Structures are given as C-alpha cells and as structure tokens.
Amino acid sequence: MLSKVAERIYWTARYLERVENTARLVAVYTNLLLDLPKGVNLGWYNLVRLSCLEDSFMERYKVQDERNVVKFLLADEKNPVSVVSSLNMLRENLRTTRDVVPVETWELINELSIFVSENSTKAQSRGQRHDCLEGIIRGCQRINGLLYGTMTHDEAWDFLRLGRNLERADMTTRLLDAGCAAILQTESHDGAVNARQIIWGNVLRSVGGEQSYRRKLRSAVQGSDVARYLLEDPQFPRTIRHCLAAIADSAAKLPRCEPVTKAIKDFQGKVFKNVDYDNLGEPMREYLNEVQVELGQLHAVFVRQWFNY
Amino acid sequence: MTINWSDYTPADFYYDELYSSTGNPRKPARRLVAYLKSLRDEEIEQRRQAAEATIREMGVTFTVYTEEGNIDRAWPFDIIPRTIAKKQWDKTAAGLKQRLQALNLFIDDLYHDQKILKDGIVPDYIIKQSKNFRPECVGVSPPFGVWAHICGTDLVRDKDGEFYVLEDNLRVPSGVAYMLENRAITKRVLPDLFEKIHIEPINDYCERLFDMLTSLSPRKVKQPVVVVLTPGIYNSAYFEHAFLAQQMGAELVEGSDLVVQDDCVFMKTVAGLERVDVIYRRIDDTFLDPEVFNPESVLGVPGLMRAWRAGNVGLANAPGAGVADDKVVYAYVPQIIRYYLDQDPIVPNVETFLCFDDKQREYVLANLDKLVVKPANESGGYGMLIGPHATKKERAEFAELIKANPRNYIAQPTLALSTAPTLIGNNLEPRHLDLRPFILQSSDIYVTTGGLTRVAMRKGSLVVNSSQGGGSKDTWVVDTEVNY
Numbered sequence: 001m002l003s004k005v006a007e008r009i010y011w012t013a014r015y016l017e018r019v020e021n022t023a024r025l026v027a028v029y030t031n032l033l034l035d036l037p038k039g040v041n042l043g044w045y046n047l048v049r050l051s052c053l054e055d056s057f058m059e060r061y062k063v064q065d066e067r068n069v070v071k072f073l074l075a076d077e078k079n080p081v082s083v084v085s086s087l088n089m090l091r092e093n094l095r096t097t098r099d100v101v102p103v104e105t106w107e108l109i110n111e112l113s114i115f116v117s118e119n120s121t122k123a124q125s126r127g128q129r130h131d132c133l134e135g136i137i138r139g140c141q142r143i144n145g146l147l148y149g150t151m152t153h154d155e156a157w158d159f160l161r162l163g164r165n166l167e168r169a170d171m172t173t174r175l176l177d178a179g180c181a182a183i184l185q186t187e188s189h190d191g192a193v194n195a196r197q198i199i200w201g202n203v204l205r206s207v208g209g210e211q212s213y214r215r216k217l218r219s220a221v222q223g224s225d226v227a228r229y230l231l232e233d234p235q236f237p238r239t240i241r242h243c244l245a246a247i248a249d250s251a252a253k254l255p256r257c258e259p260v261t262k263a264i265k266d267f268q269g270k271v272f273k274n275v276d277y278d279n280l281g282e283p284m285r286e287y288l289n290e291v292q293v294e295l296g297q298l299h300a301v302f303v304r305q306w307f308n309y
Numbered sequence: 310m311t312i313n314w315s316d317y318t319p320a321d322f323y324y325d326e327l328y329s330s331t332g333n334p335r336k337p338a339r340r341l342v343a344y345l346k347s348l349r350d351e352e353i354e355q356r357r358q359a360a361e362a363t364i365r366e367m368g369v370t371f372t373v374y375t376e377e378g379n380i381d382r383a384w385p386f387d388i389i390p391r392t393i394a395k396k397q398w399d400k401t402a403a404g405l406k407q408r409l410q411a412l413n414l415f416i417d418d419l420y421h422d423q424k425i426l427k428d429g430i431v432p433d434y435i436i437k438q439s440k441n442f443r444p445e446c447v448g449v450s451p452p453f454g455v456w457a458h459i460c461g462t463d464l465v466r467d468k469d470g471e472f473y474v475l476e477d478n479l480r481v482p483s484g485v486a487y488m489l490e491n492r493a494i495t496k497r498v499l500p501d502l503f504e505k506i507h508i509e510p511i512n513d514y515c516e517r518l519f520d521m522l523t524s525l526s527p528r529k530v531k532q533p534v535v536v537v538l539t540p541g542i543y544n545s546a547y548f549e550h551a552f553l554a555q556q557m558g559a560e561l562v563e564g565s566d567l568v569v570q571d572d573c574v575f576m577k578t579v580a581g582l583e584r585v586d587v588i589y590r591r592i593d594d595t596f597l598d599p600e601v602f603n604p605e606s607v608l609g610v611p612g613l614m615r616a617w618r619a620g621n622v623g624l625a626n627a628p629g630a631g632v633a634d635d636k637v638v639y640a641y642v643p644q645i646i647r648y649y650l651d652q653d654p655i656v657p658n659v660e661t662f663l664c665f666d667d668k669q670r671e672y673v674l675a676n677l678d679k680l681v682v683k684p685a686n687e688s689g690g691y692g693m694l695i696g697p698h699a700t701k702k703e704r705a706e707f708a709e710l711i712k713a714n715p716r717n718y719i720a721q722p723t724l725a726l727s728t729a730p731t732l733i734g735n736n737l738e739p740r741h742l743d744l745r746p747f748i749l750q751s752s753d754i755y756v757t758t759g760g761l762t763r764v765a766m767r768k769g770s771l772v773v774n775s776s777q778g779g780g781s782k783d784t785w786v787v788d789t790e791v792n793y
Contacts, residue, residue, distance in 0.1 A: 002566055003577045095368070096542055099555035107366045114365065155579060255580035306579040 001155040005100060007307040008093040009156050012101075013163030015090035019083050019112075020140035021171035025050075025178065026073055027133045028206035030126065032182065035198045037191035044069040046181050050174050051081060067124050074132075075120035083136060084120060087113050100156040104146055112139035158250035162302065165250075169243035170295050172207060173288040176230055179203040180285050183223065187281075200226045207238045224277040227284065232272055240291065244268050247298070256305060263301045267294055312353060312737055314346045317730050320739045324470050326391050326729040337392040337787035340506045344499075345389065350735065353388075356498045357732060360388050363497050369490050370548055384487060385780035387731045388498055391742065391762045395509060395788040401464070401472050402746070402756040404655030407646060409460050409748045412477065412633045414649040416456040419632055420446050430648050431641045434665065438716045439632055440686045441480075443594060445601050446629035449618055452525050453751050457633065458625040459518070459589075460748045461485070464760075465659070466727035473659045473724075474642070475743065479626060479634035481591050485514060485747045486549035487781060488761040489556075495783040507788040509758040514747070515556035517755045518589075522557075524751040525623030526586040533586035535559040536576065538567070540592045540608045545776065550591050559589070569612030572619040587623035588613075594628050636685040636719040637663060660722055664715040673720040674711065677704045680720040682711065695771065697723055726771050729782065731764060741765045743773050744784065759784035 029047060036042060045064040048057045053072075056079055061068045074083045091109060098106050115135055123132035144164075151157055179199050186195040201221045204210040213221070213229050213236075233239045237246075248264045251257050271291065276283055315332040319325030327338040334342040345353070361383070369384040418425050419436060426433045436442050461482025463475040492511055496503060519535065526533035539550035541563050554561035566576050567585065575582040590597065596606040598613040616622045632638070638645075640661040643654045662669040662680070673680060682694040694707040711718045728739035746760030763773035766780040773779040 001579050002560055002562060003579055004563070004566055005560070006579045092542070095547075096551065096561070098551050099558070099561060103555070106368055110366050110368045159579075309577075 001100070001159075003307050003309070005097050006155065006159045007303075008097045009100060009159045010163035010302070010307075012090055012093045012097065013160040014167040015086045015093065016140055016143060017164050017167035017171065018081060018086045019090070020137055021168070021175070022073055022081070022083050022086070023133045023136040023140075024206045024208075025171075025175060026070060026123075027130070027137075028175070028178070028202045030129055030133075031205070032199065032202045035202065036186070036195055037189075040186050040189050040191060040195055042182055042185055046178065046185075047073060050178055050181065053079060053081065056080070070124050070129070071121075074116075074123050083116060087116055097156075100154075101160075102146060102150045104150075105143060108139070108143045108146060112136070112143070115139060155254060158253050159306075161250040162247055165243040165246040166295055166299060168238055169240050169247075170292055172230055172238050172240060172243070173291050173295075175203055175206050176227060177285055177288045178206075179223075179226070180280050180288070184281055196223060197221055203230070209236050209238060212236050223280045227280060228275075228277050231275065240271065244271070254306065260301050260305050263298060267298060312350055312732075312735060314342055314737065317737045317739075320728055322468060323725050323739070323741070324466050324468050324727040325739060326393075326466070326727055326742070327389075328730065335392070335394075336789050337394045337785070341390060341392060341502065341785070344502055344505065353732070354735075357388050359498045360386055360494050363494050364490075367490065367493070368548075369487070369494075384490070385766060385775070386491065386494060387740075387764060387766075387780055387782045388495070389730055389732060390495060390499075390783040390785045391729045391744075392785045392787050393759060395786050396790070397472075398509075398759065398786045401656055402758075404472075405462055405746060405748050405756050406754045407650065407652060407655055408462065408474065408477070408642065409457065409750050410754065411646040411649050412460070412479065412642070413455050413457055413750060415638075415645045416630055416633050417450075417454045418649075420449060420456075420629060425645070425648055428648070430644050431638075434716060435635070435637055435641075436632070439635060441594070441629070441631035441635060443629035443632070445614060446627070449627075449629075451627045452623065455750050456627040456630040458521060458525070458627070458750055460750075461745050462748065464656070464744045464746065465724055466744075468725040468727075470727075471657070472744075473657055474639075475659055475724075476636065476639060477634060477642070478745075480593065480631040481546075481626070482745075482747065483546040483549055483591075484745050484761040484763075485757070486552040488745075488747075488757065488759075488784070489514060489552075491761070491781055491783040506785070507791045509786040509788065511758050514757055515553065517749055518553065519557040519559070521749045521751045521753070521755070522559075522587045522589055522623070522625060524753075525625060527620055527623060528584075528586050530586070534576075534584060535587045535589065536562045536567075536585055538562055538564070538588050538590040538592060538610075540596070544591070546591065553589070564592075564606075564608045564610050567610040567613075569610060569616050572612070572616050572621050574610065574613065574616050574622045585622060587625065589625050594631060597624075597628060634686075636661070636683055637665065637716065640719060659724060662720040664711050664718040664720065670711065670715055673718075674708055677708060679723065681723055682707060682718055682720045685717050685719060695723070724771075726765075729762075729764070731766070731780075731782075733766075733768075738768070740768075741771050741773070742782065759786045 044066045047069055048054055057072055072079050076082045077084050079085060094109055119132045122128040182199045186192050200223050204213050204226055217225055231240045234241050251260045251264060275287060317328055318331045319328050327334055329335050364383050364386060370382060425431050457479040461478040461484060464472045465475050466472055522535045523533050537550055537554040537559050539561060551561055562576055568575050574585040576585050592608050595602040596608045598609050599606045600611045601614040617624050640663055643658055646652060646654045662673050664670045664673055678696045680696045684692045726741040728741050730737045731740040742762050742764045744760050744762050747757045749755045762782045762784045764780045764782055765771055765773045767778055
C-alpha cells in the first residue's frame with residue numbers, strides 16, 4: 001500500500017472518530033447542565049480548554065457562553081478540530097483514497113457532511129441540539145458499521161484501526177479530563193456529593209459505557225471506579241487499555257513494524273503504573289495530559305516508520 | 310406550466326436527437342418518450358430531484374478554476390437521455406476504430422522514418438512547428454506500435470443527421486467517468502425503462518481499460534502493477550482519476566509517490582519500494598519528467614523518460630502522442646487514413662480551413678463572421694472565436710492573431726449542432742449537444758457504446774464544456790431491431 005494512502009486512511013479514521021467524540025462531548029455537557037443542582041456553575045468554556053483551543057477561540061469570540069462554545073465546536077470552519085472542519089478534512093483525505101474503502105463509504109460521508117452543514121447551526125439552541133448531535137453520532141456509527149461489515153481486512157483496514165484507536169484513546173482521556181475539571185469546579189458547592197455522581201454518570205454515558213460499567217462493577221457510580229474502568233478495562237472498546245491492545249494488534253500485522261510494536265509495548269508496560277485513583281483532581285489531570293503526550297509520540301513513530309521514511 | 314411531450318418542437322435548421330418533428334419521436338426514442346409521457350409533472354420533478362441528490366451523495370463533482378480559487382461543483386445533469394440507433398452507432402464505432410488505428414500508424418511513422426512527410430501527403434511544417442512533437446521520443450518503439458492508447462473523439466451531428474468528427478483528443482482525454490456515472494444515475498432514477506428498452510450496456514469500460522493497460526507491461530508477470538498518475542486533487546479531472554483507479558483496483562499516485570532507480574519506476578509503500586509496470590498518466594507530457602521537460606515540474610517523476618525509453622515501464626498515452634492532437638493534423642486525417650490503411654474514411658471530418666495556406670487564410674479572413682476559428686493546440690474550448698456571435702472588434706483582434714501566427718489557427722463553418730429536449734425549469738426545450746466516445750487501443754481496439762453526451766445548457770449556446778456552463782445527459786444506444 002502506498003505510504004501516502006496509508007497516511008490518509010489513518011487520518012480518515014482519526015477525523016471520523018474526532019467527529020463522533022466531539023458530538024459526544026457536547027452532548028454530555030448539555031445533559032450535565034440539565035442534571036446538576038441549581039447554583040452549580042459549570043463553565044462551557046471548559047470544553048475549549050480541554051481541546052487546548054483557547055487561542056483559536058479568543059481570536060473570534062468575546063463571550064465564553066454556551067452558544068459560542070457550541071458554535072465553535074460544531075460549526076466553526078476556522079476551528080481546525082470542529083465537527084465541520086474535521087468532516088472537511090475527512091472528505092479531503094477520503095476523496096484521495098476512495099479506492100481502498102468500500103464504495104458506499106464516500107456516499108455516507110457526503111450524506112453526513114450534508115446533514116451537518118444543514119443542521120449544525122440549529123444545535124446552538126438547546127431545543128434542537130439533541131437531534132443534531134444524535135444525527136452526527138449515528139452518521140459516524142453507520143460509516144463504522146459499513147466498514148466493519150464490508151471492508152476487507154487488508155493493510156488499509158489496519159491503518160484505519162490504528163487511527164481510530166489512537167484518536168479514541170486520546171478522546172477518552174479528554175472526556176475523563178472533562179469529568180475531573182467539572183469535579184474541581186463543584187468541589188466547594190453544598191451539593192458536591194450529589195454533583196459528583198451526576199458528573200461521573202455522564203462521563204460514562206458520553207462514551208456509551210454506562211451499562212457495561214454497571215454490569216461489570218455492580219455498584220453505584222464512583223469517580224475512582226469510573227476512572228479505572230475507562231483507563232484499564234480490557235473489554236470495553238473505548239478504554240485506554242483496549243485501544244492500545246487494538247493498536248498493538250494492528251501494528252503487528254503491518255510490514256516493517258518492529259520499531260512500532262516495540263514503542264507500543266513500552267507504553268503498555270508503564271501506562272497504568274502509579275495512577276492515583278483516589279485523587280481525581282489536578283494529579284489525575286496531569287496524568288491524563290501525559291497520556292496524551294505519549295499518544296502523540298506513538299503517532300510520530302507511525303509517521304517515521306510508514307508514512308514519511 | 311406542464312411538460313407537454315406532444316408539443317415539443319425541434320428548432321428549425323437543426324437535427325433533433327429525439328424528435329423528427331413536433332410530437333413525433335424518432336424510433337430509438339419512442340418507448341422512452343411514451344414512458345416519460347406517462348409520468349405526471351410531479352413525478353418528473355421527483356426524478357429530477359432524485360438525480361440531483363444522487364449526484365451529491367455520490368460526490369460527482371468537477372472543479373472549476375476561478376479567480377477566487379477552485380470550486381467543486383456538482384455535475385450538471387439532465388435526466389432525459391439522448392438516444393442513438395444501434396445500427397448507426399455500429400457504423401460510427403467502426404469509423405472511430407479506423408481513425409485511431411490510422412492516427413497511431415501516423416504517430417509511429419513521425420517518430421521513425423517520417424514516410425508520410427517524405428511522400429508529400431502531409432506537409433512537414435506540421436512537425437517543424439508543432440508544439441507537441443517531442444524530439445525526445447524519436448526512435449522509441451512502444452509495444453504494438455501504439456502511442457495513443459486512449460482517445461476521446463468529439464462527434465457532432467449536423468442537420469443531415471450524420472456524425473462528423475470535430476476533434477480527436479489524444480493527450481489526456483477526460484470525461485469517461487462522467488459517462489459511467491451518468492448511466493449509474495439514470496439507472497437509479499429511471500429504473501423501469503431498462504427493463505422495457507434494449508439499451509446497450511456501457512459498464513465494461515473499466516475492465517477493457519485495465520486489460521489494455523496490463524498489455525503494456527514490460528514484465529510478463531501475472532499481476533502487473535498498474536498505477537494512475539494524477540496531478541493531484543486540485544486538477545479539474547481529479548474526480549475521474551480517483552474513479553478510474555478505484556474501478557480498476559489500481560493505485561492512484563502522484564509524482565511524489567514514485568521514484569526511478571536503475572531506470573525502473575518504483576512507488577513508495579508502507580512495505581518499502583515496489584516496482585511499477587504500467588502508468589496511466591493523466592498529466593501533460595511537459596510535466597512528466599523534470600529531467601527532460603519542464604525542470605520546474607513538481608507533478609512529474611525525475612527519470613521517468615529514461616525508464617520508458619529503456620522499455621522498463623509502460624506509459625499510456627505514450628509521451629509525444631499529442632503530436633496528432635493538433636487541429637492542423639486533424640485536417641489531414643482523411644488523407645492519413647487513405648495513406649496507411651488504403652481505406653476511405655467511414656466517419657467524415659468537418660470541413661476545415663488551414664490558415665497556414667495562403668488561399669485558405671484569405672477565405673477565412675474574409676468570412677470571419679461565418680466561421681469558428683480555433684487555435685491548433687488548445688483544449689477545453691478556450692481561445693476560440695465563434696464568428697457569428699463575436700463583435701466586430703473581437704473579429705478584428707482575431708484577424709491579427711491569425712496573421713501573426715497562421716500555423717496556429719484553423720477555421721470551420723459554424724455547425725448546426727444537433728439538439729435534444731432538455732428539462733429547463735418546468736419546460737422542455739431544445740439544447741445543443743455533442744458526443745465524446747472513448748477508444749482504447751493496444752493489441753486490441755475497443756470503442757465505448759455511445760459515449761459522453763455534453764449539453765450546452767444555455768439557450769442557443771454551442772459551448773458544451775463543463776468549465777463553461779455545459780451539462781450532460783446519459784447516452785443510450787438502442788437496439789431497435791430487437792422486440793420492436
């Protein structure tokens with residue numbers, strides 16, 4: 001497979017995952033605000049901070065309110081990781097690699113693009129937001145479903161899987177981080193105990209992991225358990241452990257993979273050592289940040305080995 | 310407003326593809342018209358919208374270059390197909406094969422002994438002043454003696470109902486993907502008709518193209534590596550490059566994906582360098598290899614010409630094939646056919662005046678208001694003068710251009726391009742159209758069934774190029790001898 005095609009396929013998967021997770025992030029925040037006790041003041045601007053996009057936001061918006069943040073994350077073409085921008089990038093990548101994915105993928109991506117361009121402004125009002133976000137998430141799931149159902153498990157498949165899982169792992173750390181940030185902001189509030197449960201419940205829901213968590217742990221939702229679950233559970237497909245296992249599995253099937261498999265193995269060996277699940281404040285946020293940096297380094301290894309040698 | 314199929318009147322002085330006179334469809338179009346008549350206006354509108362949605366979903370686009378940057382536009386499509394009787398098509402197809410065979414013999418001759426020039430059949434200024442003659446290709450013998458493997462020939466139908474050749478595109482002709490997509494769209498929006506009418510299929514093109522390309526492989530291996538070389542995503546035909554690569558299961562590459570080592574071409578893959586056997590190149594000659602041609606080119610591959618001349622890679626079309634894609638050479642094609650094949654041309658040329666010839670130039674300059682003047686080496690409908698539609702000033706300016714560089718201009722009478730009923734809003738109106746079939750040649754020769762019909766969507770316009778407001782229709786070759 002051409003290096004360039006492999007790289008574009010990898011990015012196609014990353015962008016697709018990013019679109020879905022950004023929609024999930026906005027959905028979970030919207031729900032959270034409805035559930036939290038009155039008086040708990042959770043800033044929408046957290047979502048901008050989580051993605052490290054403060055500069056990009058401040059360039060164009062004065063007010064850090066819900067409307068602007070949602071617009072920025074969904075519909076702003078100048079924000080490089082908004083849903084609209086990610087879809088544009090996804091189309092650019094796929095447009096040049098249509099020949100390695102099932103034919104219908106392109107049609108579904110176009111449908112999703114059309115849906116987003118027609119609906120993303122509606123999502124700025126809460127009344128129509130749910131339908132829009134749901135539409136985006138389902139659109140992504142249809143595409144992934146198509147790929148699972150009809151794509152041959154060749155090299156392109158493994159590069160898709162690498163991209164999907166790397167991005168997914170990164171987004172899971174960000175969703176967890178969103179939870180930690182919210183906890184820190186509600187700490188001093190009277191209803192903090194109640195708020196905690198709501199926040200962690202929503203973090204689980206944001207990755208679609210509430211049911212599986214409950215079946216596995218059979219206990220009330222608790223911050224430390226949720227964090228451990230989303231980081232270390234080997235079975236749920238959005239956990240860091242699971243994503244790394246998928247990355248390792250796909251990398252091992254690709255040609256000239258030794259430096260990559262070694263880097264993954266090293267990372268897997270140390271990633272969960274010394275995590276302090278009893279302290280979900282700043283130390284956890286720092287830890288999550290380190291994981292993001294490590295994932296970025298893994299990406300750099302892919303680039304050196306396969307895309308740009 | 311209602312669509313009235315019985316009142317449709319072909320414009321005077323033009324041949325209409327579907328109707329012989331008011332309300333009277335031609336034989337190949339009868340079942341089509343009867344079916345369309347049976348649909349209510351709302352149903353027609355539904356089908357039209359379905360076609361539009363299909364085009365958007367399939368992402369069928371073409372790129373237009375503008376001052377503000379490049380824009381991707383949805384492919385403009387009219388749902389009413391254009392029909393051609395199979396009997397007439399078969400004859401035309403034979404003529405197209407004859408023509409390409411003769412042109413390939415001509416190109417091969419030009420790069421070897423130049424017998425046709427020595428025998429005085431074609432004047433040698435054709436070569437001496439040709440922008441597309443490549444001295445670098447002299448003496449090269451590509452497989453089967455074929456240089457132009459893929460040809461897109463533009464046909465027009467004059468008021469007598471005969472097809473005439475307007476030009477041969479032998480460099481990097483485009484449009485075939487749109488021909489295939491037009492059929493795919495029509496099958497979705499008018500599926501019932503395909504059961505009722507004997508419409509010749511067109512879907513084997515990509516297989517034939519792939520077979521033709523593999524036949525050029527220098528390595529006799531079971532699965533030669535075939536790639537499509539594109540200038541990249543910002544080229545107006547990129548959609549087609551990607552489409553064809555996908556349909557053939559070939560890699561779509563850009564120049565930067567290829568390297569030449571020891572006079573062999575390789576592509577950069579995740580597993581390291583892999584040998585390439587055949588390149589279907591969709592970039593112009595002068596950008597192919599910065600070592601030989603334009604040194605500024607970043608689209609091409611340094612060393613590609615060395616590899617090709619050493620016979621280590623197949624190139625389609627071969628570099629230098631464009632020498633016959635010249636409107637002056639065009640004027641000599643009937644003589645070229647007689648010279649190499651000893652046959653009369655089956656499909657005629659449009660009458661053509663060569664401005665290089667003193668007498669003919671005089672006639673052209675005196676009759677600019679009646680003629681269409683074209684530069685010899687441009688494509689896409691650029692740089693031409695449509696005399697009857699031009700202002701006095703434009704004609705005077707063009708006269709100067711012709712006098713300054715007579716070799717570069719030819720003139721043709723304004724053609725009465727045929728029309729076909731086209732949906733314009735809620736009305737049925739005649740619009741002018743042409744036809745571009747595609748011909749493939751290596752050890753075998755093949756012609757598409759029908760081709761790409763391009764329509765000038767503006768009333769009265771004769772310009773069918775999509776870059777200049779053209780649209781298109783599906784083209785049906787209908788066997789009227791079966792079940793009629």
